[in-house]
Amino acid sequence: MIFLxxxxxxxxxxxxxxxxxxxxxxxxxxxxxxxxFKKLGFKDYQIDDDNDTLSQVLGKIAPKSTDIIFDxxxxxxxxxxxxxxxxxxxxxxxxxxxxxxxxILTANVDVLNLKSRGLKxxxxxxxxxxxxxxxKGLAALTEVxxxxxxxxxxQYQKNKVQLAEKYAKILIQFNQ
Numbered sequence: 197m198i199f200l201x202x203x204x205x206x207x208x209x210x211x212x213x214x215x216x217x218x219x220x221x222x223x224x225x226x227x228x229x230x231x232x233f234k235k236l237g238f239k240d241y242q243i244d245d246d247n248d249t250l251s252q253v254l255g256k257i258a259p260k261s262t263d264i265i266f267d268x269x270x271x272x273x274x275x276x277x278x279x280x281x282x283x284x285x286x287x288x289x290x291x292x293x294x295x296x297x298x299x300i301l302t303a304n305v306d307v308l309n310l311k312s313r314g315l316k317x318x319x320x321x322x323x324x325x326x327x328x329x330x331x332k333g334l335a336a337l338t339e340v341x342x343x344x345x346x347x348x349x350x351q352y353q354k355n356k357v358q359l360a361e362k363y364a365k366i367l368i369q370f371n372q
Contacts, residue, residue, distance in 0.1 A: 270343040
C-alpha cells in the first residue's frame with residue numbers, strides 16, 4: 197500500500213510564494229500522481245482527506261512495514277534566490293527508505309533541473325521531528341522546490357506532469 201499525502205490541507209495553506217499557496221501545489225501534485233497510478237492500472241494506494249489535519253490523517257492509517265508513506269511539500273525562504281530540492285527521511289530510516297528517498301531526489305533534480313540540497317534527516321529540518329516519517333514502512337517527505345523562488349516554481353509548473361509520472365513509477369517499484 198502506498199499512502200500518498202499532500203503536505204497541507206484546506207485549513208492550512210502552508211507556505212505562500214509568488215502568488216501561490218503550498219497546499220494548492222501539494223494537492224495538485226498528489227492528484228497528478230494518482231492520475232498516473234490509474235493510467236498504469238495501479239490501485240494499491242490511499243490518499244489523505246483535504247479537510248484532515250496531519251494528526252487526523254496519521255490517526256486513520258496503520259501502515260505495515262512493507263508500505264510506503266510519501267508526503268509532498270514545497271520549500272520556502274525569505275530569500276527569493278533560495279533554490280533547489282531536498283528529500284527528508286526519519287532519523288532512524290532504514291536502507292530501503294534511504295534508497296526510496298534518494299530516487300525521489302534524483303527524479304526532482306533530473307526532471308526539474310534544480311540543484312540538489314540533499315537527502316536529509318528530519319533532525320536537519322526546521323521542525324526537528326516529523327511524525328509522518330515515523331510510522332511503520334518506508335517513508336519520504338519531498339520538498340519539491342522553493343515556492344518563493346520564481347524560477348523554481350516555473351520549472352515545477354512546466355514539468356509537473358513528467359514529475360508525477362516519475363514519482364508514480366518509483367513508488368510502484370518500491371511497493372513490490
